[in-house]
Amino acid sequence: MRIENRPLDEGLCSKYSIDLLNIHKKLNEMDNSIQEIGSSVHGIDSSIQGIGATVHGIDIQIRKLLKYHRNEAIDIKDKLGQDIFYQHCQIDLNSLLNIRPIEIIFGVVMMDDGRLVMMICVLHDCNLLICNTDGSQLTTIPVNDGSYCVTPINNSTVAVMVSTWYNINYIDMFDINKKHKLKSISVPGMVPYCGIAMINNILVVGGICRLLLVDYNTGETVKIIKTGGQPICLHAAGDKIFYREQTSNENKKLYWYSFTKDNIKDIPLPSIPCSITTLPDGSLYVLCTDDSVQHVSSNGKQFKTLNRNQAPFFKDCTSIRYNPKQRKMITTHSSNGIVKILHEI
Incomplete structure (x- = not known):
């Protein structure tokens, strides 16, 4: 909700784009892993582990983005009205x-x-x-x-x-x-x-x-x-x-x-x-x-x-x-x- 309600200024756009590219890279890795599932039981096990790692990575990226938004919102509020x-x-x-x-x-x-x-x-x-x-x-x-x-x-x-x-x-x-x-x-x-x-x-x-x-x-x-x-x-x-x-x-x-x-x-x-x-x-x-x-x-x-x-x-x-x-x-x-x-x- 915080991301959705906040205007995409230049800083957030840049950060958001980087995070999306990281997620896209992880999803590509996941896709490659899934294609190798049929090769062997060992391959299936490795793919499952890769999917788990990918989900964990996406969760970390989203948490970082939310933390960035919260910190920037606090910075804007703190700067208002100060000596310039x-x-x-x-x-x-x-x-x-x-x-x-x-x-x-x-x-x-x-x-x-x-x-x-x-x-x-x-x-x-x-x-x-x-x-x-x-x-x-x-x-x-x-x-x-x-x-x-x-x-x-x-x-x-x-x-x-x-x-x-x-x-x-x-x-x-x-x-x-x-x-x-x-x-x-x-x-x-x-x-x-x-x-x-x-x-x-x-x-x-x-x-x-x-x-x-x-x-x-x-x-x-x-x-x-x-x-x-x-x-x-x-x-x-x-x-x-x-x-x-x-x-x-x-x-x-x-x-x-x-x-x-x-x-x-x-x-x-x-x-x-x-x-x-x-x-x-x-x-x-x-x-x-x-x-x-x-x-x-x-x-x-x-x-x-x-x-x-x-x-x-x-x-x-x-x-x-x-x-x-x-x-x-x-x-x-x-x-x-x-x-x-x-x-x-």
């Missing part, structure tokens, strides 16, 4: 830019080369800020009023969602090295406040009770995934798209769509999710509206609130993003214009 990060530095955007308090930070991402790309707005003046994690080599790219939500497309390009006052929504793409806009694409049915993410070289945006997968070269919607409610706080990693559903009631569930299984699953959390990011082992950090961070296992079946040593890093936090190549977490604090950079222990 320490604070390395922080950037005070008010001091860095020498401006009045920032109205809002609409998003921060870390590129694979370690640069930060931040979308900020002061009054109606919106810009992409690009700098190193210590605030050095700061450059800006002006963007349209109504721009927010940013995601990397590749090492030099980012996509930004734009919503105009006359209700026309589109996506702008910028080259952050050459510091200019590359192009705009229109996405019919897109709802900008849902967020934006990238998976398998395809953009993910939200529509009305649906997820839209968009070719960023042409703007064509290549796939539509229906959801039970309005998907917001989009995040994508591996073969999954994570989100929460905005409904009339207080929905505290974390949802995800799996490309592999072509279905949607969910897990109830203690508070409403507002930002999601994936760690190297496939587990998730989910920032909730009560300032807590829930550490969700890679199979989506268990979670644990982040322990008190890690919790101060995320106090008054509005968004979290992890970069697997840099092994760093970025947290944004819109109320005071602070961006914190956390390194993995």
Whole structure:
């Protein structure tokens, strides 16, 4: 029952395959022994002994597999909520830019080369800020009023969602090295406040009770995934798209769509999710509206609130993003214009 109810992740698949090959080898040996039964009474006796040994071997293999599953399940539970990060530095955007308090930070991402790309707005003046994690080599790219939500497309390009006052929504793409806009694409049915993410070289945006997968070269919607409610706080990693559903009631569930299984699953959390990011082992950090961070296992079946040593890093936090190549977490604090950079222990 434990094996049947557990998803076949890469580790278990590998272990299971090895055990099946061992069993298959034993069964072949047993088959060869049975074919020799007619040769002599001595042969029959030897075959019976071989069958007994084979059954005993299969029993040992199954016991090992069950023990492996039990131990791994305990390991996953023990790792949840433990110390993973320490604070390395922080950037005070008010001091860095020498401006009045920032109205809002609409998003921060870390590129694979370690640069930060931040979308900020002061009054109606919106810009992409690009700098190193210590605030050095700061450059800006002006963007349209109504721009927010940013995601990397590749090492030099980012996509930004734009919503105009006359209700026309589109996506702008910028080259952050050459510091200019590359192009705009229109996405019919897109709802900008849902967020934006990238998976398998395809953009993910939200529509009305649906997820839209968009070719960023042409703007064509290549796939539509229906959801039970309005998907917001989009995040994508591996073969999954994570989100929460905005409904009339207080929905505290974390949802995800799996490309592999072509279905949607969910897990109830203690508070409403507002930002999601994936760690190297496939587990998730989910920032909730009560300032807590829930550490969700890679199979989506268990979670644990982040322990008190890690919790101060995320106090008054509005968004979290992890970069697997840099092994760093970025947290944004819109109320005071602070961006914190956390390194993995």
